[in-house]
Amino acid sequence: MLQRDYRAWVEIDPQALTHNIQVLKHWIGPRVHLLAVVKADAYGHGAVSVSETALASGVSWLGVATIEEGMALRRAGIRCPILLMGATNSPEEVQEVVHWHLQPTLCTPRQALTYAETLRAPLPVHLKIDTGMSRLGTRWEAGLDFIRLVHRLPLLQPQGIYSHLATTRFEDGIREQVERFDTVLAQAQTHGMLPPLVHLANSAGTLLSPRLHHNLVRVGVALYGLSPEPHLAHLPLQPVMSVKARITQVQEVPTGTGVSYGQIFVTVRPSTLATVAIGYADGVPRNLSNRIQVLVHGRPVPQVGAITMDQCVLDVTGMAGVQPGDVATFLGPGGGQTAEAWAEALGTISYEILCGFKHRLPRLVLASVPSH
Ligand SMILES: *Cc1c(COP(=O)(O)O)cnc(C)c1O
Numbered sequence: 322m323l324q325r326d327y328r329a330w331v332e333i334d335p336q337a338l339t340h341n342i343q344v345l346k347h348w349i350g351p352r353v354h355l356l357a358v359v360k361a362d363a364y365g366h367g368a369v370s371v372s373e374t375a376l377a378s379g380v381s382w383l384g385v386a387t388i389e390e391g392m393a394l395r396r397a398g399i400r401c402p403i404l405l406m407g408a409t410n411s412p413e414e415v416q417e418v419v420h421w422h423l424q425p426t427l428c429t430p431r432q433a434l435t436y437a438e439t440l441r442a443p444l445p446v447h448l449k450i451d452t453g454m455s456r457l458g459t460r461w462e463a464g465l466d467f468i469r470l471v472h473r474l475p476l477l478q479p480q481g482i483y484s485h486l487a488t489t490r491f492e493d494g495i496r497e498q499v500e501r502f503d504t505v506l507a508q509a510q511t512h513g514m515l516p517p518l519v520h521l522a523n524s525a526g527t528l529l530s531p532r533l534h535h536n537l538v539r540v541g542v543a544l545y546g547l548s549p550e551p552h553l554a555h556l557p558l559q560p561v562m563s564v565k566a567r568i569t570q571v572q573e574v575p576t577g578t579g580v581s582y583g584q585i586f587v588t589v590r591p592s593t594l595a596t597v598a599i600g601y602a603d604g605v606p607r608n609l610s611n612r613i614q615v616l617v618h619g620r621p622v623p624q625v626g627a628i629t630m631d632q633c634v635l636d637v638t639g640m641a642g643v644q645p646g647d648v649a650t651f652l653g654p655g656g657g658q659t660a661e662a663w664a665e666a667l668g669t670i671s672y673e674i675l676c677g678f679k680h681r682l683p684r685l686v687l688a689s690v691p692s693h
Contacts, residue, residue: 328598329566331684332653333366335374337559341544342378344556349527353534354518356382356404358541360390364672365604365679366545366562369397370686375544376401384539388414391423404447404481404539408432408457415439424480428457430470437474445480446471448516452501453494454487464505468514481518481537482509489525489550499533528553547660547671560660563653564678566599568617569632571643580634581626586611592638595622597649600631604677605651612666616650616658617643 346355357380363371372383372394384404385391391403405423409415415436418425427433428449436446448471451458459467461484471477484502488494502521509515519535524543526533542549546560572594580586580594588594595617601607610628614621615635625636637643652658652674660671667674 327567327683327685328569329564329603329682331365331678331682332563332565333370333684333686334559334561334563335370335686337546337561338366338371338374338544339378341546341558341561342375342380344558345527345540345543346379348556349531349534349538352536354382354537355380356384356520356537356539357544358384358406358523358539359394360384360386360406360541361676362390362679364541364545364675365677366675367684367686368393369399371544372397372399382537384541385423388417388421388423392417392421395421402445406539410435412439419444426457426483427471427477429459430467433467433471433474433477436477440476443476443478445478447481447483447518448479450482450484450502450505452484452498452505454485454498456485458484461501461505465508465512468505468509469512472514479514479516481520482506482516483518483520483539486521486523486526486533489529489553491529495526495529495533523549525549525553528556542672542675545675547675549670551661560652560654562660562675562678564599564604564651564682565648565653566597566603566651568595568635568643568645568647568649569598570596570645571637572596579626581610582629583627586626588636590638592636593640593643594625595635595637595643595647595649597633597635598631599649599651599682600629600633602630603681604674604679605633606663606667606674606677608667609663613651613663614657616653616656617647619655621656621658 357375359368362368386407403423405425408428424445426447426449449458450464451460518537520537522533522538524540527538546558548554578588607628613624623636626634660674663674664671
């Protein structure tokens with residue numbers, strides 16, 4: 322199907338991704354590895370194509386949440402080191418991890434023992450220390466014992482030690498997390514058991530301070546051009562994803578016309594309404610009904626009435642020449658149509674907006690540098 326036939330689609334701009342990687346690499350400097358977090362199909366951007374672009378742009382590691390995600394990258398021929406950030410507990414999972422050459426995260430002594438009992442050959446592993454997130458990892462007080470255990474077990478080769486930040490400000494808990502992590506690192510160092518890679522920072526930590534970078538950073542949302550928080554927007558990142566849909570019908574209606582289910586919008590003047598072929602099943606949250614602006618012919622126009630499963634309505638009153646087939650830009654550069662603005666309106670985070678476009682819409686990767 323040609324692009325002109327799609328009713329709605331997601332556009333991915335690999336040049337924006339490359340730009341973001343260059344900006345981030347410049348920020349972290351040459352001594353810090355950049356691990357691109359491509360879990361959840363690269364936050365809805367397409368894990369394989371994002372990974373290929375990222376590797377071509379100087380990223381050295383990839384990070385996934387599940388074995389299936391790692392498998393999909395290997396099947397696509399990707400050979401770089403892949404960190405599996407989710408936990409694995411069964412011998413079957415251990416075998417899969419080995420088979421697909423993933424580097425697992427060991428969170429507990431129990432997992433370390435399962436790996437040691439199942440492995441037939443040496444395996445690089447990363448040890449997870451919980452310094453305050455209380456999600457995965459061995460708590461910092463028991464960190465040294467955990468590290469010693471892993472060193473005693475056969476075939477486990479500690480390649481990394483890491484922790485994960487729960488907040489985005491030093492004064493909101495990062496200071497404690499850093500102190501706890503530093504204590505464990507110093508203990509490991511004293512016993513000659515410090516793994517070569519040490520990592521703590523997600524996008525927020527990476528943007529917040531070089532003090533948090535150690536020698537690898539695990540960056541997700543910033544790669545895709547969004548800041549994790551407004552106070553961390555100091556780098557010139559560019560959104561990688563745009564979301565567009567076609568206008569399918571245009572009509573003139575009188576004052577007092579109710580629009581869509583529940584008629585939560587009623588026209589207050591003779592109006593021109595444009596119906597667009599995108600709805601909440603595609604990833605435009607229904608709770609944004611009546612609350613967003615969409616770009617038509619380069620101008621922001623209000624979305625009106627309830628967003629339905631496959632369609633919604635725009636108020637294009639006063640705009641000349643709007644016709645079926647015209648494109649409406651829901652997310653994209655050039656008019657404040659950002660995932661951050663939607664997240665703000667919904668009381669959620671931009672991550673959830675991006676992941677919402679993972680399921681139904683075709684994803685078009687724009688042609689990158691005209692090299693062939
Ligand atoms: C998802 C995730 C990241 C990336 O987080 P961003 O905020 O998107 O940068 C880093 N580390 C771990 C362990 C994660 O689960």
